[in-house]
Amino acid sequence: MPTECPECSSELVRLDGEVALRCINPKCPAQIREGLIHFVSRTAMNIDSLGEKVISLLFKEELIQDVADIYKLTYDQLIALERMGDKSVNKLLQAIEASKTNSLEKLLFGLGIRHVGSKAAKTLAREFGTMEALSKASREELTAINEIGDKMADSIVAYFELEEVHALLNELDAAGVNLTFKGQRAVAIEDVDSIFAGKTVVLTGKLHQLTRNEAKEKLEALGANVAGSVSKKTDLVVAGEDAGSKLAKAESLGVMVWDEERLIEELNK
Numbered sequence: 001m002p003t004e005c006p007e008c009s010s011e012l013v014r015l016d017g018e019v020a021l022r023c024i025n026p027k028c029p030a031q032i033r034e035g036l037i038h039f040v041s042r043t044a045m046n047i048d049s050l051g052e053k054v055i056s057l058l059f060k061e062e063l064i065q066d067v068a069d070i071y072k073l074t075y076d077q078l079i080a081l082e083r084m085g086d087k088s089v090n091k092l093l094q095a096i097e098a099s100k101t102n103s104l105e106k107l108l109f110g111l112g113i114r115h116v117g118s119k120a121a122k123t124l125a126r127e128f129g130t131m132e133a134l135s136k137a138s139r140e141e142l143t144a145i146n147e148i149g150d151k152m153a154d155s156i157v158a159y160f161e162l163e164e165v166h167a168l169l170n171e172l173d174a175a176g177v178n179l180t181f182k183g184q185r186a187v188a189i190e191d192v193d194s195i196f197a198g199k200t201v202v203l204t205g206k207l208h209q210l211t212r213n214e215a216k217e218k219l220e221a222l223g224a225n226v227a228g229s230v231s232k233k234t235d236l237v238v239a240g241e242d243a244g245s246k247l248a249k250a251e252s253l254g255v256m257v258w259d260e261e262r263l264i265e266e267l268n269k
Ligand SMILES: [Zn+2]
Pocket: 005, 006, 007, 008, 009, 010, 023, 024, 025, 028, 029, 030, 031
């Protein structure tokens, strides 16, 4: 196994609970390039025409060093690159422009904060509403939220303590990148008159009258948080046909269990 990063020669480290060795040098070209590729990916900022190849090229040409640089790219810089024609440059600039209006969760996920996946990013965006509010959140405020565990909370707090992060966010703001959540806020959800508001619900087994996704969407629209696994924080498990281990776990934890009929009945109220 290598002990040094093949790109920057820093010593690789094994982080808590992980098998793989990682390069943790924030200035490592491989880390920066991967971070940029992650930033533009579909679940993140979704800058379609900015694929891995173009990113690598822009990085090699030193036109982008961090994600804020993406918003400073000019037509002249891009047209000078190999294999970039007028049409593709314009398309790329339009895609970059369009990404500025993304809702907060996409940017939040795109920043690549350790342990913050796309689902957590959405939860955080919904809870805090703005990047600024999130950046000031304490560990206690974060762990009070369902789904946000100690590890993620520590990682978020540590991230926003970095001066470089604030500089980067200021740059993004100055470039006109949206830093607010555009969906329905959590506070608003608490006002929804629904027995599902603020409840964590797990769907398991086969449903017949609606698909798992339809059920999820309906529940979320009524203010529920639909989770993938059963824990002490689960308020309700909806068990369809052939429900297995999740149902068993719900029963062992004393979590309320409904069948599909009951769910439909309540959804229709
Ligand atoms: Zn490295």
